Amino acid sequence: MNKLITAAAILAAAxxxxxxxxxxDVEVIHWWTSGGEQAAVSVFAREFDALxxxxxxxxxxxxxxNARAATxxxxxxxxxxxxxxxxxxxxxxxxxxxxxxxxxxxxxxKENWATVIRPASISAACLVxxxxxxxxxxxxxxxxxxxxxxxxxxxxVELPTSFDDFLAKAPKLKEAxxxxxxxxxxxxxxxxxxxxxxTAMLGLDKRQALLKDKDMSIAEGPDMTKVFEEFRAFKxxxxxxxxxxxxxxxxxxxxxDQAGIQIMGDWARGEFGxxxxxxxxxxxxxxxxxxxxxxxxxxxxxxxxxxxxxAVEAAQLKLAxxxxxxxxxxxxxxxxxxxxxxxxxxxxxxxxxxxKGLEIIKDPKNIAEDAGRWLSNDTTGQMNDLIAxxxxxxxxxxxxxxxxxxxxxxxxx
Amino acid sequence: MAxxxxxxxxxxxxxxxxxxxxxxxxxxxxxxxxxxxxxxxMILAAVGVFVICxxxxxxxxxxxxxxxxxxxxxxxxxxxxxWSTDRWLISVNNIWFFGIMSMIFNMGFGxxxxxFMDQRIRQEDLFRSIILYPFAMSLVVTGLVWQxxxxxxxxxxxxxxxxxxxxFQFAPLVKNETAIYGILIGGIWNGVGVTMxxxxxxxxGVDGEIWKAAKIDGIPTWRTYLFIVLPMMRGAIATAFILQxxxxxxxxxxVVAMTQGxxxxxxxxxxxxxxxxxxxxxxxxxxxxxxxxxxMPVMILIALQYFLQWRAARxxxxxx
Numbered sequence: 001m002n003k004l005i006t007a008a009a010i011l012a013a014a015x016x017x018x019x020x021x022x023x024x025d026v027e028v029i030h031w032w033t034s035g036g037e038q039a040a041v042s043v044f045a046r047e048f049d050a051l052x053x054x055x056x057x058x059x060x061x062x063x064x065x066n067a068r069a070a071t072x073x074x075x076x077x078x079x080x081x082x083x084x085x086x087x088x089x090x091x092x093x094x095x096x097x098x099x100x101x102x103x104x105x106x107x108x109x110k111e112n113w114a115t116v117i118r119p120a121s122i123s124a125a126c127l128v129x130x131x132x133x134x135x136x137x138x139x140x141x142x143x144x145x146x147x148x149x150x151x152x153x154x155x156x157v158e159l160p161t162s163f164d165d166f167l168a169k170a171p172k173l174k175e176a177x178x179x180x181x182x183x184x185x186x187x188x189x190x191x192x193x194x195x196x197x198x199t200a201m202l203g204l205d206k207r208q209a210l211l212k213d214k215d216m217s218i219a220e221g222p223d224m225t226k227v228f229e230e231f232r233a234f235k236x237x238x239x240x241x242x243x244x245x246x247x248x249x250x251x252x253x254x255x256x257d258q259a260g261i262q263i264m265g266d267w268a269r270g271e272f273g274x275x276x277x278x279x280x281x282x283x284x285x286x287x288x289x290x291x292x293x294x295x296x297x298x299x300x301x302x303x304x305x306x307x308x309x310x311a312v313e314a315a316q317l318k319l320a321x322x323x324x325x326x327x328x329x330x331x332x333x334x335x336x337x338x339x340x341x342x343x344x345x346x347x348x349x350x351x352x353x354x355x356k357g358l359e360i361i362k363d364p365k366n367i368a369e370d371a372g373r374w375l376s377n378d379t380t381g382q383m384n385d386l387i388a389x390x391x392x393x394x395x396x397x398x399x400x401x402x403x404x405x406x407x408x409x410x411x412x413x
Numbered sequence: 414m415a416x417x418x419x420x421x422x423x424x425x426x427x428x429x430x431x432x433x434x435x436x437x438x439x440x441x442x443x444x445x446x447x448x449x450x451x452x453x454x455m456i457l458a459a460v461g462v463f464v465i466c467x468x469x470x471x472x473x474x475x476x477x478x479x480x481x482x483x484x485x486x487x488x489x490x491x492x493x494x495x496w497s498t499d500r501w502l503i504s505v506n507n508i509w510f511f512g513i514m515s516m517i518f519n520m521g522f523g524x525x526x527x528x529f530m531d532q533r534i535r536q537e538d539l540f541r542s543i544i545l546y547p548f549a550m551s552l553v554v555t556g557l558v559w560q561x562x563x564x565x566x567x568x569x570x571x572x573x574x575x576x577x578x579x580x581f582q583f584a585p586l587v588k589n590e591t592a593i594y595g596i597l598i599g600g601i602w603n604g605v606g607v608t609m610x611x612x613x614x615x616x617x618g619v620d621g622e623i624w625k626a627a628k629i630d631g632i633p634t635w636r637t638y639l640f641i642v643l644p645m646m647r648g649a650i651a652t653a654f655i656l657q658x659x660x661x662x663x664x665x666x667x668v669v670a671m672t673q674g675x676x677x678x679x680x681x682x683x684x685x686x687x688x689x690x691x692x693x694x695x696x697x698x699x700x701x702x703x704x705x706x707x708x709m710p711v712m713i714l715i716a717l718q719y720f721l722q723w724r725a726a727r728x729x730x731x732x733x
Contacts, residue, residue, distance in 0.1 A: 069692030072480065094480035094695065185675050241566045243587045243676040378479075381694040385500045385678050392589050392677025404499070411494070 023053040024311040026082030026319055028302075029074075031067035033060050034248040036270020040336035047328050054315040057082070064188075071305075075100050080305030082316055088125030088136060088301050089372030095303065101133045102304040107317050108132040113324065116342045119361065121297050121369050134303040135320045137329075138338035141295035141357060142265040143196050143368060145286040146272075150257045151178045161290050163197060163230055166261065170237040173260045180237035182259035184245035187388035191380075193234075193263040194387045198227045199296070199368050200289035210409075212374040219406045228390070228398045228405075235391060243392075254283060263288070265298060269337030269353055285353035287360060295360050296368040299338060379412040467708065474701035482697055491702035501703065504681040507593055511600070511682075512661035518601045519657055520650070523608025528638055530609065531616050541613070545606040552603060556670025559599040560586065563671075586672055589679040596671050596680055603667070604660060608653045615649025616642060662711065683707050 026048070032041040045056040059081065061067035068091060071084040075095065086092050095101050108114065108127075117123040117136060126134040147159055152169075155176040160166035170180035183193055199207050202223055209215040210224075218224060239259075242250075251271045253259035262268065269285065277283050287293030302323060304316040322328055329340040334349050339357050347358065360366045372380065386408060390401040469482075477487045495501050526544060530537055547555060562568040565584035573581040585595035619642050627637040643650075665684040668674060674681040683703060690700030 065689070065693040072692060072695070076480075091695075098481055185677075186673065187675070187678075240584060240587045241564065243592075244560065244672055376695070378690075378694045378696045378699075381689070382498075385498075388675065389499060389677040389679075392675065392679060 023055065024082075024309065024315040025055045025057045026312065026315045027057040027059055028083045028085075028319075029059045029061060029067055029071050029081045030085040031061055031064045032085075033062045034246075034271065035274040036335070036337060037267070039274065040270065040332055043328065043332045043335055044323065047331070048319055048322055051318060051322065054318060056319075075305050080307060082307065082312055083302050083304050083319060085300050085302055086134070087370075087372055088122065088134075088297070088299055089370060090374075090376045091372065092134070092303055093128075093376075095305070096128055096133050100305055102306050102313065102316055104132040104135065104304070104317070104320055105130075107321055111321060111324070116344065117324075118341070118343055119297065119364060119367055121367065121373070122299070122341050125373065126301055134301040135323050136299060136301045136341045137323050138299045138333055138336055139295070139297055139341060139361070140265050140267055140299040140338045141287075141368075142192055142298055142370075143199060143288045143294050143296050144266050144268070145196075145261045145263050145288055146251065146254050146268050147261045147284045147286060148254045148257045148259065149280075149282060149284055151176075151254075151260050154178065154257075155260075159284055159286070160261070163200065163289075167230075167233055167237075170260070174237065178257075179239040179253060179259040180261070181234050182250050182253045182262040183234075183238050183242055184247050184250040185243040185388075185392070186245075186247070187384035189247055189250070189264070190391045191384045191387040192265065194227075194231050194391075195371060196263050196288055197231055197234075198224075199294065201227050201230065204294060204365075204368050207368065211371050212369075214409055214412060216406060216410065219409050220402070224402055224405070225398060228401055231387075231391070232398065235394075261286075266337055266339075266353070266357060269351070270335070273335075273337060273351070279352045285356065287356060292366075293356075293360050294366045294368045295339075295357055296370050298370040298372065299341075376413055379408060382408045470701045470708075471705050473697060474705045476698050478697040478701070480695045480697070487698075491698045492706075494699065495702050495706065500678045500681050501683070501686055503678055504683045504686050507680060508661065508664065508682055510593060511597060511664060512658075514597055515600050515604065515661060516654070516657050518597070519604045519608045520653060522601065522605045523653060524612050524643075526605065526609040527612035527616055530613050541610070545610055547603045547605075548607045550603070552666040553670045555599055555603045556596075556667040559595070559602070560671045563595050587676060589676055592672055592676060592680045596668055599667055599671060600660075600664070604657065607656065611649050611653045611656070612646070615646030618649070619645050658714075662707065 028044075030041060032038060041058070041060070045058060048054065048056045061070055064087070067084075068086060071081060071086075072095075074080055080100070092101075104126075113132065114123060114127065122136050122139060126132055126136055145160075149159070151173065152159055155169075155173045155178060157169045157172050160169055166180075173180040183189060202210065202218070206218055206223065210218045247264060247268070248271055250259075250262055251264060251268045252275075254262050254268075255272060255275045255277060266285075272279070272283055279285060287295070302320070304320060307313050307316065323332075324341070326342065326345045329342060330345045330347060330349070333340045333345070333354075334347070337354065339354065339361060340347065347354065350358070375383070383405070386401065386404050390396050472484075473482050474491055475486050475488065476483055477485050477490070530541060534540065563570075563584055563586045565571065565587055568584070570581060570583045573583070585591040585598075623641060623645070624637065627641055632641070663684060664682050665688070668680055668682050668685060672680045674685055684707070687700045687703045687707065690696045690703065694700075
């Protein structure tokens with residue numbers, strides 16, 4: 001009986017302590033596992049721990065799909081993490097409508113997020129029906145190609161100025177023993193590269209009509225046929241090892257001058273930085289399309305699932321406020337290779353590639369909204385499957401692929 | 414006495430129909446609390462996990478559930494989409510191919526290895542451990558190691574080419590048509606050991622007198638193995654077969670580790686389709702439809718087994 005009383009006393013003491021304000025551990029799920037990404041996320045962790053009291057608990061899960069799946073399952077299972085990374089768009093729309101997220105509106109009004117965050121399409125990802133549900137931390141653009149300058153020198157050709165120009169020069173690269181077109185075989189990488197080529201060939205207006213308004217005349221039209229044909233033309237210039245290759249291993253082929261170009265978002269820049277390579281000397285960043293550069297407004301956001309523990313909630317708000325503060329934005333984005341979500345940030349440390357991006361983003365006409373804003377994960381997943389199949393299966397005709405693309409878009413919710 | 418009771422019980426249920434036919438010879442037994450308490454967790458788990466969850470899976474497959482399961486019924490729409498999706502069709506083809514091939518090779522090689530072990534070879538323990546060892550390893554590890562070996566830039570192909578045979582090709586995973594064979598190799602390497610162990614136990618269980626009789630009749634050893642011993646080890650074969658079946662239906666980790674379903678979608682499997690749809694693609698309805706389809710062959714097999722048992726029991730009762 002004595003034991004029972006002691007146990008009850010300990011339990012009561014433990015329960016009592018929750019009501020006192022105390023430090024909390026905030027578990028953060030993210031998928032930043034490559035070298036450059038690690039450097040960036042540790043900025044967040046370090047700055048958060050330096051605020052005192054609360055602690056950043058790192059849960060890195062390799063691969064965005066896996067990390068998001070883990071977060072969703074944990075929220076559904078009633079054991080939510082303190083914060084979780086997502087891509088801006090529709091990936092978390094049901095978490096908002098289901099009331100699973102911490103409302104950040106008070107904090108956002110106090111810190112005036114609506115005016116400091118630019119461009120508007122970035123804040124639109126978090127500002128839903130007048131409430132703030134997440135914190136955008138960076139802007140990543142898919143619309144880049146990374147070229148190895150020594151590789152092109154070795155082949156004796158200039159850097160490409162268009163996709164057709166690249167296809168014309170690619171045989172020279174091949175002769176010189178260089179992989180002309182580096183790509184990893186994961187479906188998101190393939191569909192990503194396809195999207196960049198699609199954006200460049202259709203132009204921003206037609207792309208928006210296609211993906212946002214689901215304009216079937218474009219989906220079925222000759223312009224899309226050309227996109228598929230162009231994409232297939234790239235395939236002959238990729239290498240055998242591309243199946244199952246991670247994006248950063250693929251970027252490493254450019255870093256080590258084994259390959260000519262890779263179409264990949266600007267998170268690849270971090271890998272060049274870690275390897276100590278210099279833009280303009282060792283590698284070139286080509287904003288695509290070269291003659292009229294655009295940036296897409298992808299990136300990352302952090303959302304904060306509702307937590308019963310008041311101490312955790314206070315720490316979550318502290319973390320949100322820290323992530324968007326100008327100083328941390330500068331440190332984080334310089335390490336990550338992404339663009340900050342606000343303009344009043346000291347980016348004097350930025351390299352030439354980022355400066356190029358920051359210049360392009362100033363004009364709203366250059367902004368390609370991320371397709372994830374318009375398409376659900378389900379639709380994007382179907383497109384990933386289709387484009388990956390089209391890429392790897394040479395027996396699939398362009399007409400067949402296009403018909404399937406139309407079907408997916410028709411059924412998109 | 415209490416420990417013996419469950420065994421008695423087992424025998425009772427198995428020959429239950431026969432016992433009924435014989436007549437009410439048994440005396441009423443005392444209600445056995447211990448066995449009820451002992452089996453309750455198992456019964457709860459079986460009913461809770463299997464029956465209830467399966468029922469919900471089937472119900473949700475007729476709804477348009479996204480992240481949160483709901484009850485907006487949309488008829489067969491999820492199934493229509495499922496069976497018109499290339500990726501699912503490829504997955505179904507793959508699992509039949511992978512299943513049948515790995516069954517043939519695992520059982521075949523397993524039996525051959527068991528016969529080899531049965532030759533009273535020296536260091537039998539060592540060989541047995543070596544062959545059984547892959548089974549002790551996680552399929553993720555197995556898959557990753559095989560992926561490295563089959564990688565054209567750092568695996569077997571690269572090694573042989575460095576030795577001078579520059580046209581040598583062994584990189585099945587990079588091509589659509591051959592990738593599934595690569596996975597098959599990894600799967601067989603992993604699974605053949607346990608088949609061998611079971612078969613060997615079956616072989617050793619065959620009475621030595623049979624062998625002597627076969628020798629006296631002048632039957633060659635290979636014929637004895639194939640036509641006399643093999644049919645006598647039905648139990649071992651059935652065990653190995655069922656283990657293989659369960660391995661095939663849930664094949665997931667080795668594919669994820671080796672190809673992630675690629676190149677393209679050429680090595681996708683149903684289990685990956687299900688998991689991906691209920692997690693990252695946030696389409697629970699579609700995932701559940703696929704899961705229900707995965708359940709179908711299993712259900713048919715179980716129904717078939719019950720039917721056969723029922724027929725056998727009827728024959729027996731008629732015979733009496």
